[in-house]
Amino acid sequence: MGLSEHLQEQPxxxxxxxxxxxxxxxxxxxxxxxQDVTLTALYLFPIVMATLVGGRFxxxxxxxxxxxxxxxxxxxxxxxxxHTAWPxxxxxxxxxxxxxxxxxLAKVKGEFDEERERARTDRLTRxxxxxxxxxxxxxxxxxxxxxxxxxxxxxxxxxxLKEITERFGRRASDEALLAAAQVLQRVMRKADLAARMGGDxxxxxxxxxxxxxxxxxxxxxxxxxxxxxxxHAWPPLFRVGAATFVKPxxxxxxMVGSVTDLMNAAESEGKVSFKHEVLGK
Numbered sequence: 001m002g003l004s005e006h007l008q009e010q011p012x013x014x015x016x017x018x019x020x021x022x023x024x025x026x027x028x029x030x031x032x033x034x035q036d037v038t039l040t041a042l043y044l045f046p047i048v049m050a051t052l053v054g055g056r057f058x059x060x061x062x063x064x065x066x067x068x069x070x071x072x073x074x075x076x077x078x079x080x081x082x083h084t085a086w087p088x089x090x091x092x093x094x095x096x097x098x099x100x101x102x103x104x105l106a107k108v109k110g111e112f113d114e115e116r117e118r119a120r121t122d123r124l125t126r127x128x129x130x131x132x133x134x135x136x137x138x139x140x141x142x143x144x145x146x147x148x149x150x151x152x153x154x155x156x157x158x159x160x161l162k163e164i165t166e167r168f169g170r171r172a173s174d175e176a177l178l179a180a181a182q183v184l185q186r187v188m189r190k191a192d193l194a195a196r197m198g199g200d201x202x203x204x205x206x207x208x209x210x211x212x213x214x215x216x217x218x219x220x221x222x223x224x225x226x227x228x229x230x231x232h233a234w235p236p237l238f239r240v241g242a243a244t245f246v247k248p249x250x251x252x253x254x255m256v257g258s259v260t261d262l263m264n265a266a267e268s269e270g271k272v273s274f275k276h277e278v279l280g281k
Contacts, residue, residue, distance in 0.1 A: 026066070043094075122196040130197045152242060211278050
């Protein structure tokens with residue numbers, strides 16, 4: 001994990017504290033270097049970090065703190081300057097470009113985050129798309145190869161989606177897909193990942209999930225899918241295949257293929273049919 005990813009996972013209080021410490025360090029270095037050396041550019045590091053990780057408002061706050069620190073150091077190096085306007089004007093002249101940089105960075109990062117989100121999510125359901133899902137599945141498979149805990153993968157086929165489209169129209173089928181996606185989000189944990197794999201198919205990646213935990217998930221999934229479909233008077237027909245991998249399969253394609261085979265082999269024994277196996281024992 002890189003520094004950027006590490007910082008992104010930290011609470012904002014951590015980022016604020018770190019930025020304050022770095023600003024204090026910049027002020028100390030500026031004081032020790034004396035009035036003949038200008039180290040204004042050093043303050044850009046905590047400002048950029050705070051903006052990219054904590055957001056615009058935290059970035060503006062750090063900009064203000066940096067300008068105030070510069071003013072404090074300047075008046076300590078040249079005590080007589082306290083009674084003149086130039087240190088205050090200099091601090092203000094620093095604050096304005098700092099804020100400009102902060103606002104610009106926040107705007108660029110916001111646009112980048114939106115574009116990245118669009119690239120990794122399904123437009124209708126807002127679940128992950130197949131490309132992002134497979135990337136995450138590949139990472140979890142690598143972790144399993146390093147003697148990680150069991151991994152469960154489930155594939156869901158919305159069998160009655162075509163019937164809903166024919167009986168109620170395209171708008172109803174979109175609403176049904178969205179409802180099914182919301183069920184997946186409701187029953188999975190924060191560490192899990194649900195995706196729309198295209199058309200009438202979904203997938204759920206369940207890290208650190210053994211056989212018993214997978215069975216609990218599948219039962220909850222069944223109950224919630226049936227309930228939401230019946231609430232809208234839609235036919236609730238789903239086919240679900242799931243595999244709990246105790247040992248890693250040969251490849252990602254093999255892992256996805258084995259679960260797809262289980263989904264296709266699930267017998268229609270009710271509104272939601274399942275086939276779950278433990279592989280790699």
